[in-house]
Amino acid sequence: MLSNKEINKAISMRDVIDSIENYYLQNKSSNEITPDRMHIDDEDNTALLMPAFYGDYYATKLVGVAPNNTKLDKPSIHGLMVLYNRKTLEPLMTFDAMPITALRTGALGGLGMKYLSDQNASSIGIIGTGTQGWSHLQSACAVRSIETVYVYNRSNKKLKEFITKAKNEYPDLTVRQAELPELIRSSDIIITTTTSKTPVLPDMDPSVWKGKQVMAVGSFKPSMQELPDSFLSAVDEFYVDAYSAFHESGDMIRAKHFGANENNTLSLEKMIKQQHRPTNISGKTLLFKSVGIGIFDLITSKEIYEKLS
Template identity: 55%
Template structure:
């Protein structure tokens, strides 16, 4: 069994390749896959996740622990392991740090939402939350659109400035600003929320201030979590999800179901990609795209990495 570190994965497999692997999976899919809803085991504020999936000649499983309070301890919120197996024999082929896969996959799902649902001329990005997901969505946004300026907000301002410093070193052609949350939303074409907040992090603005924006919600994954405000959930012109399971798993979408009547008809990423769907008249619309991830996406990504590096 091959074992690879998170650093090796990020050095050898790009965000664009990750987005392409998920897009190709939907465009060229020939075989059925098995991807049950992930198992959630809650332990106070912490959550253990078990995510198995089967596709083609592979079986994969991801074991993850999510500890939202780790940020206070200077530790990452998410830890875990990812294992890829031969589907027929169940022999393990490849094991890696699940954080690297989660970061790539999560960013790629958000990036694909931006590719299909954001305005073509989107130039400004707002990132709320400067952890692993915030960093991965910076990468995917730069793949999806020609982003020129990024607004950054974090509850702990010191972390926002550290994120800014790191981003300026990696992307010297992009400008970065630590902004208030109101300034971030007002001046961003794409707004990404990457927190585990139980109360909405988006500000109350006039309905017209939200027009022309794509809101990508990626942080909340439990029913008790809600990042997107009631205002945006109720006033959005169109709502999309990465997988249908997001309607059950995320507090944002559970709340949306109470505020509007069309959530059950929300298109998922498969429908968006296979239909090459791009909403019309985006200048005058507010679009919400909610991503929670699913085991099949992790399998597709880890399969792509394994086949590139070892086959």
């Protein structure tokens, strides 16, 4: 089984961003199968089963999400990813699912930033300093010339650890703690990475959001909502990585009350195939919501397997 360290040595965030983008730019094979993932709730915990078939491969990811692990100073995500030979169903490689999830989720966010944010964006605000907060710092730096990073987290200890790590890994960046109003006003791109059941963004005047892109990556169940109604009602253009977001995420279920639906919301696939770029970004509020589907995990694990084979 490949460990976190071995996976991150074998592949970069830039590699995963390019792999997912190329998957959509090429004519996708009709033999792809990506069913909706299975959710099994056990009180606050959730088990996720995510299979996918593509080309010569079959992959499945089994992940457990335990939000209360943060109180125990443990990661909230654990799991296994297995890549198989599609024809024989023989296992080819097993992975720690946490770095696979971090890489592909960060890459999805990176593609959202690449296609939707101002090309001159130089500042990001990260709310939540767990695994996905870090992966989105990586992806933002891969697609934009980021200079300043504002960080907010409820746990001061984890906040300080994140800032120290970021300064060590990215010595040219200015990385600083900020309260939410300052983070929002000062950031070109705002990234939410929590599993909160109540909105983490504060209610602010709609004018504050103009010219900004919000990347919401945390909520993956109907009971979770990172974004307040005051923000959702101010969004000019909605985007999703996959249309399953409309029934999986509390944010997008709620967004339907403010006019968002599959007919007027571009998916990541359509954004990439159409080479879509928003017009008049400075006058708009943009939301990209990511929930992730199994094909992205397969693409990531396939890329690693082929690099090491």
